[in-house]
Amino acid sequence: MNKIRIGTRGSKLALWQAEHIADLLSKGGAETEIITIETKGDKILDVSIAKIGSKGVFTEEIEAELEKGNIDIAVHSAKDMQSELPDGFELIAFTEREVVNDALVGLDMKISLEQENLIIGTSSTRRVALLKHFYPHVKTVSVRGNLQTRIQKMKDGACDALLLAYAGVHRMGYDDMIISKLPLDKFIPAVGQGSIAIEASSNLSEEKKTFIRQNVNHDVTEKRLLCERAFLRTLQGGCSIPVFALADIHDETITVKGGIVNLEGDKIIRKRIMNKIEDGEQAGEELAEEVLAAGGEEILLDIREKLNQL
Numbered sequence: 501m502n503k504i505r506i507g508t509r510g511s512k513l514a515l516w517q518a519e520h521i522a523d524l525l526s527k528g529g530a531e532t533e534i535i536t537i538e539t540k541g542d543k544i545l546d547v548s549i550a551k552i553g554s555k556g557v558f559t560e561e562i563e564a565e566l567e568k569g570n571i572d573i574a575v576h577s578a579k580d581m582q583s584e585l586p587d588g589f590e591l592i593a594f595t596e597r598e599v600v601n602d603a604l605v606g607l608d609m610k611i612s613l614e615q616e617n618l619i620i621g622t623s624s625t626r627r628v629a630l631l632k633h634f635y636p637h638v639k640t641v642s643v644r645g646n647l648q649t650r651i652q653k654m655k656d657g658a659c660d661a662l663l664l665a666y667a668g669v670h671r672m673g674y675d676d677m678i679i680s681k682l683p684l685d686k687f688i689p690a691v692g693q694g695s696i697a698i699e700a701s702s703n704l705s706e707e708k709k710t711f712i713r714q715n716v717n718h719d720v721t722e723k724r725l726l727c728e729r730a731f732l733r734t735l736q737g738g739c740s741i742p743v744f745a746l747a748d749i750h751d752e753t754i755t756v757k758g759g760i761v762n763l764e765g766d767k768i769i770r771k772r773i774m775n776k777i778e779d780g781e782q783a784g785e786e787l788a789e790e791v792l793a794a795g796g797e798e799i800l801l802d803i804r805e806k807l808n809q810l
């Protein structure tokens with residue numbers, strides 16, 4: 501088999517993830533090369549993603565390279581992947597999921613969301629809306645950029661602490677700045693949080709596809725993520741919409757919890773569905789239908805309108 505060429509964005513987190521995939525493939529006996537690609541999302545740092553229009557800002561340039569065959573696969577944080585890829589592309593593997601929680605990150609280990617006069621840096625609409633819902637006294641400020649930039653902005657006084665995905669903080673080696681893991685009963689994570697996804701062109705050879713799946717894919721994670729992604733697809737969520745879902749597998753059963761919260765944080769809809777593992781995608785779809793029917797549809801329309809006005 502020829503060398504496997506791995507495309508990735510150039511941030512430290514993206515490179516860590518690409519190197520992790522290269523390691524897994526090398527252990528299986530493949531030769532690998534990492535190729536860095538700059539995307540629109542990397543260039544525009546002063547505007548929130550919700551304003552740029554989320555669709556494909558971090559993936560377009562990478563997909564162009566996949567299409568041309570300049571790279572064999574692209575490595576992404578699974579949660580950054582749209583629920584529906586453009587024609588001709590597919591996700592062929594998901595790495596074993598690590599800690600899924602959001603985490604409070606900062607220098608002062610005594611900080612808690614219960615305290616008064618707290619300013620939290622985050623640019624995720626989901627985290628802002630969930631904070632407004634569960635901790636309405638907490639103020640938020642938008643802090644964008646890669647992890648290192650955000651931490652620097654916090655040190656410069658932009659906020660008291662950051663709200664980030666535990667997984668990314670851990671991958672970057674900042675464990676000693678993790679103040680607490682937020683509880684999953686309040687902060688249900690973004691779809692796919694904590695896993696790394698491999699994207700390929702549908703034209704990638706079966707030989708490479710099979711090899712990559714054998715060495716990278718984690719079966720239980722894949723089932724959980726396909727369920728969550730079916731929820732996101734049915735809801736037509738998109739990464740700027742504050743929706744969340746988390747699937748878990750025990751014995752023969754998949755359980756998925758998820759919902760939507762409005763931007764003001766005063767309306768939240770959460771549901772839970774259980775199904776046989778092999779019907780996980782159906783469980784994700786049903787969860788979305790229930791959330792939509794219970795008022796999620798209205799919230800979604802309202803959010804779309806407000807994001808369009810940004």
Ligand SMILES: NCc1[nH]cc(CCC(=O)O)c1CC(=O)O
Nearest residue numbers: 577579664665667668693694695
């Ligand atoms: N949206 C950016 C992004 N994409 C993936 C991660 C973290 C790693 C992961 O969840 O796999 C992060 C940072 C964050 O949300 O704090």
